[in-house]
Amino acid sequence: MITTLPQPLAAFGLSAFPFPKAPAPESLFRWSGLGEVLARLHFALAASGFALLTGDVGSGKSTALRLFLHELDPNRHPTVYVADSHLTPRTLYGRVLTHFGLPAPSTAGRAREEFQALLADLATAQGKHPVLLIDEGHELTEPMVRELRYLQNVQDCDAASPFTLVLCGQPELRAMLRFKTFESVAQRVTVRCHLAPLQPAETAAFVVHSLRQAGIDRPLFTEAALELLHAQSNGLCRRLGNLATHALLDAALNKTPLVEEPSVRRAVTELDE
Numbered sequence: 001m002i003t004t005l006p007q008p009l010a011a012f013g014l015s016a017f018p019f020p021k022a023p024a025p026e027s028l029f030r031w032s033g034l035g036e037v038l039a040r041l042h043f044a045l046a047a048s049g050f051a052l053l054t055g056d057v058g059s060g061k062s063t064a065l066r067l068f069l070h071e072l073d074p075n076r077h078p079t080v081y082v083a084d085s086h087l088t089p090r091t092l093y094g095r096v097l098t099h100f101g102l103p104a105p106s107t108a109g110r111a112r113e114e115f116q117a118l119l120a121d122l123a124t125a126q127g128k129h130p131v132l133l134i135d136e137g138h139e140l141t142e143p144m145v146r147e148l149r150y151l152q153n154v155q156d157c158d159a160a161s162p163f164t165l166v167l168c169g170q171p172e173l174r175a176m177l178r179f180k181t182f183e184s185v186a187q188r189v190t191v192r193c194h195l196a197p198l199q200p201a202e203t204a205a206f207v208v209h210s211l212r213q214a215g216i217d218r219p220l221f222t223e224a225a226l227e228l229l230h231a232q233s234n235g236l237c238r239r240l241g242n243l244a245t246h247a248l249l250d251a252a253l254n255k256t257p258l259v260e261e262p263s264v265r266r267a268v269t270e271l272d273e
Contacts, residue, residue, distance in 0.1 A: 008252035015215030018248065019241035025070040029209040031202045033195055034064055040193040041068045041166065045077070045131065048161040049190025050152060052177070053168040058238030059195045061168055065133060068166075077164075078128060083135035089147040096132065112150060123162035130163040137169030138176065145176070149184045197235030200227070206237070207244055220248070221259045228264045243267050 005014055028034075037053065041064070044051035055061040069079055080099045082092060093111035094104030100118060105111045122128040132151070134140075152161035167173070171194070177186040198206060204226045211220055221229070225247065233240035244259075246267035251259040 006249075008249060012220065012248070012252060013216060014211075016213070018214040018216075019210050019245045021238075021241070022066070023213070025067050027213050028063065028067060029206045031198055031206070033198070034060060034067070037064045037193045037195050038068055038071070040191045042071075044166070044191040045072075045129075045164045047190055048129065048152075048164055050148075050161075050188050051164070051166045051191045051193065052174070052189045053166060053193050053195070054171050054174050055195030056197065056234075056236060057170060058236040059197060060237040061195055062135075063237065064195060065135070065166070065168060069131070069133075072131065076128060077131050078122075079131045079133065081133045081135065085136060085139035087134075087140060087144050089144060092134075092144070092147070116153065119162040131166065132163055133166045133168065135168045137167045138171075138173040139169070142181070145182055145185060149188060152188070198230070198237065198240070199235065200230045203230040203233070203235055203240060206240065210241070210244070219258070222261065224261045225259050225264050228261050232264065232268050239271075242271060246270055 005017065009017075041051055041053070043049075053061060053064065055064075072079070078100075080096050082095055084091070088108070090104075090106075090108040090111050093108070093115040096115055097104050097111065097118060100122075102114065102118060105114055119130065122130060148165075148167070151165055152163070174192070174194075176182065177189070207221055207226060207229070208219075221244070229240060229243055229247070233243055243264065244267075247259050247263040250263040250266050254263070256263070
């Protein structure tokens with residue numbers, strides 16, 4: 001892991017790498033869309049519900065989930081995170097069981113029963129309310145999506161859920177749940193939240209905030225450069241950070257005191273080759 005700044009970036013007066021891929025929760029840039037998503041996730045938690053979180057690739061879904069978990073009491077809300085395009089009901093239940101130190105049964109039916117018993121025991125005997133995060137939900141198979149209707153049932157009939165389920169994925173996940181075959185799953189969704197791209201003013205604020213976290217308290221990107229960054233990133237955080245980093249390095253190598261539009265254009269070319 002590189003801890004020393006390359007000389008070109010250090011010449012700008014940076015004290016750390018700007019635009020990190022996984023910034024610490026306390027240093028995250030918080031925009032309006034992120035705040036709304038977090039509020040909805042906390043509502044789902046309070047309601048012991050089923051939250052559906054969607055967003056384009058690079059929109060900040062992982063950031064939102066990371067920040068949401070950071071705000072939880074891990075003793076009260078132990079968390080199980082699953083991201084697997086080949087996920088099956090048995091493997092899902094098995095992962096939850098093994099996470100809590102129990103063996104995974106060999107059949108899906110038995111695994112479901114033990115999963116339900118475990119969650120009920122955590123709630124009633126231990127006073128815990130776990131959170132189950134299923135990421136990359138748009139890649140789930142039809143049988144796995146249909147299985148979601150059983151997850152929050154403590155018994156064979158619908159009952160108060162002993163945990164909160166968060167299903168996260170790209171926008172096609174919403175479209176998938178509109179199919180008639182998944183209607184029983186869609187009806188169980190308590191909260192739907194979509195992480196929208198940054199607005200132009202938020203893009204500029206994101207850049208300023210990220211540079212400030214890296215020790216720069218003065219304007220470093222021109223207005224034209226910021227406008228081009230927004231246009232070329234479509235307001236998506238991951239691409240925005242990548243473009244800004246490449247543009248900053250280009251400006252440093254060319255010894256320009258500010259990051260201007262040509263540096264952003266060259267960054268776009270580099271990333272899109």
